[in-house]
Amino acid sequence: MDASPEYNSSSLYPPKPHVIETRQNSVLRTLLNLLLYGLMFYFLFDQNIVYISAILLVLIIHELGHFFLMRLYGYQNVKMFIIPLLGAVTTGNKQKVSQTQLVLIILAGPVPGILIGSLLYWFNQQWDNDTVRMLYQSFLFINLLNLLPFHPLDGGRLVESLFFRENYIIRQVFGILSIIALVLLFLLQQNFFLLIIPFLIGIELRNEFKNQKIREYLKQENINTQTDYPGLPDKDYWLIRDCIILSNPRKYGVVQAGVYAYSPLESILVQHVTSVLQVYLVNDMKAFAKLVVLLFYLSMFLLPLLLYIFN
Numbered sequence: 001m002d003a004s005p006e007y008n009s010s011s012l013y014p015p016k017p018h019v020i021e022t023r024q025n026s027v028l029r030t031l032l033n034l035l036l037y038g039l040m041f042y043f044l045f046d047q048n049i050v051y052i053s054a055i056l057l058v059l060i061i062h063e064l065g066h067f068f069l070m071r072l073y074g075y076q077n078v079k080m081f082i083i084p085l086l087g088a089v090t091t092g093n094k095q096k097v098s099q100t101q102l103v104l105i106i107l108a109g110p111v112p113g114i115l116i117g118s119l120l121y122w123f124n125q126q127w128d129n130d131t132v133r134m135l136y137q138s139f140l141f142i143n144l145l146n147l148l149p150f151h152p153l154d155g156g157r158l159v160e161s162l163f164f165r166e167n168y169i170i171r172q173v174f175g176i177l178s179i180i181a182l183v184l185l186f187l188l189q190q191n192f193f194l195l196i197i198p199f200l201i202g203i204e205l206r207n208e209f210k211n212q213k214i215r216e217y218l219k220q221e222n223i224n225t226q227t228d229y230p231g232l233p234d235k236d237y238w239l240i241r242d243c244i245i246l247s248n249p250r251k252y253g254v255v256q257a258g259v260y261a262y263s264p265l266e267s268i269l270v271q272h273v274t275s276v277l278q279v280y281l282v283n284d285m286k287a288f289a290k291l292v293v294l295l296f297y298l299s300m301f302l303l304p305l306l307l308y309i310f311n
Contacts, residue, residue: 095231118140
């Protein structure tokens with residue numbers, strides 16, 4: 001992303017930077033990430049190629065579920081990233097989001113993996129193949145873990161989207177409880193490397209706390225933050241930028257608030273301004289629909305258990 005520095009200096013509030021998305025070869029980038037992921041797993045954890053390939057297959061199918069639903073529902077700039085040692089993530093932008101669509105996008109990640117893992121488990125009762133056993137265990141473990149009701153796992157995002165996405169205080173409390181739960185889970189598993197996940201959640205909560213303070217101030221100044229970046233007036237961009245600079249003096253100490261000129265950090269500031277802007281959630285799910293989703297969510301945990309009991 002680049003920020004174009006062209007503006008009329010005679011204006012008090014020059015045009016906000018024009019965001020230019022750098023077009024990269026997403027296929028090549030994903031392949032390179034997959035290679036890096038596999039190499040790090042191979043050398044750091046001494047795992048065989050078949051196991052590494054199984055993990056990558058599970059991650060790709062999981063993220064493709066999110067990816068295709070986001071594209072179907074009109075998200076912009078949808079990208080899939082493989083994060084070495086930690087997993088994968090799919091990102092995209094949309095200012096006005098339907099609650100129903102958001103729930104389906106979240107479920108589209110873990111549900112196909114659980115169904116595939118369950119089918120492989122059922123077939124392997126006849127085959128009794130070690131490779132298939134390892135594959136269905138990978139599908140079930142990764143996707144069921146991802147459905148646990150902790151932020152930022154899909155299960156946590158589902159619960160948040162259904163009940164309190166627009167309530168900042170509850171979201172913060174939920175985030176703190178998720179940190180505690182994940183720390184305990186990883187300590188019990190003696191998987192100390194994954195403690196980086198609750199650490200990153202803590203950083204995210206801290207940044208969101210600062211952003212919420214900025215939103216509260218901007219609301220008093222009658223500045224609308226429920227808009228996307230293209231719809232943000234030039235004046236509002238610079239005023240939000242001032243608030244960000246004053247709230248983060250260590251990060252933006254070289255940039256002076258109240259001076260409306262582009263800085264070398266403008267691209268970073270554009271991203272920070274965008275993070276302050278809020279997605280508008282259309283609450284189109286009634287209580288009955290939420291109950292159906294919750295029952296379906298619980299059934300995903302019960303399905304592997306029932307297969308095990310009856311086989």
